[in-house]
Amino acid sequence: MAVSVSEFAQKLPQFITAADELQGTLTQALALANRADACASVLALTELGDIELPETTPSSVEDQAQIRAIAPLYLAAQLEETGLLRAVETISGLAVSGAFQVDLGPAAPLIRSFWQQRNERFHENERRAVFSRLFGAEQSQSISNAPNEQGLVNEAFENLMIDMAESLYKLDETANGASYGSLHSQNVLLAAVRRLAENLLNKGGGMTAFAAKEILDTIQAGVKILQQPPVQQTFGHRSLWGTVRAISSRYFHQNLETATYVTRGKSGLILLSWLADSLTHLGDRQPLASIDHPVIGAATEWLQASLAIRESGAPTGG
Numbered sequence: 084m085a086v087s088v089s090e091f092a093q094k095l096p097q098f099i100t101a102a103d104e105l106q107g108t109l110t111q112a113l114a115l116a117n118r119a120d121a122c123a124s125v126l127a128l129t130e131l132g133d134i135e136l137p138e139t140t141p142s143s144v145e146d147q148a149q150i151r152a153i154a155p156l157y158l159a160a161q162l163e164e165t166g167l168l169r170a171v172e173t174i175s176g177l178a179v180s181g182a183f184q185v186d187l188g189p190a191a192p193l194i195r196s197f198w199q200q201r202n203e204r205f206h207e208n209e210r211r212a213v214f215s216r217l218f219g220a221e222q223s224q225s226i227s228n229a230p231n232e233q234g235l236v237n238e239a240f241e242n243l244m245i246d247m248a249e250s251l252y253k254l255d256e257t258a259n260g261a262s263y264g265s266l267h268s269q270n271v272l273l274a275a276v277r278r279l280a281e282n283l284l285n286k287g288g289g290m291t292a293f294a295a296k297e298i299l300d301t302i303q304a305g306v307k308i309l310q311q312p313p314v315q316q317t318f319g320h321r322s323l324w325g326t327v328r329a330i331s332s333r334y335f336h337q338n339l340e341t342a343t344y345v346t347r348g349k350s351g352l353i354l355l356s357w358l359a360d361s362l363t364h365l366g367d368r369q370p371l372a373s374i375d376h377p378v379i380g381a382a383t384e385w386l387q388a389s390l391a392i393r394e395s396g397a398p399t400g401g
Contacts, residue, residue: 112155116295154355161348171305190311347388353381
């Protein structure tokens, strides 16, 4: 059974800059990806012939599964900009080569396993290609020379996401005591939801759910390594994000933003999960959201984080 965005939002922490809180968000995101992957597998069975399946509305089920897979990929796209995976990939290579003259303790087998599986997972270029196709994510300087074929970057996504977030944020501007805002504001929201859903469904594909599961599994493995005290002590820090920033500074001479991207990823995950939930209600002639719905707060957070990132000059990442 699908978790509603209200329940989903309540399970997420307000701030997810700490490692344990990030793990909680990743767990929820991976649950969405697993559900979407399972749904995609069931739907694929319909191509095999006369197999008896529960009655569904194919378009709504398929579309919801697609966007439920896209939602956690948005979180992954924002975490990519923090340098988290690049950091753990770098220190894994160094560790197995013997570059660290320290006892990594329980981190050692985790690092060894992560390194051994390096050719079985999405590489950075491949991850960024997925993010660009879905969210128009800007490529980092390290892969700026990679081919960028016309039509492979979803250039419309960010403006469509802004339109939907602003439509949610502005619901209460015309509420006048009503719980749902004005009819006009709900119609504006409905139009924004339809445009964004159509855009994402056109850009998604059969590999989306698989990619979401694989990339989130990689992120979780990376977080577990960076949580290990011996790893943090090696870089003179006692926190996940302090360690990530130290690695980025030492090996890439970059001072990367972390907290704002994490906030943007979490709020974007909630927004896109709500979008998936809303697909079956687009023809109901009923309001899509009340002014006290948890998604309103997520829309506000996403807009604020997006503005902060844009003003800083950092890549918007979708």
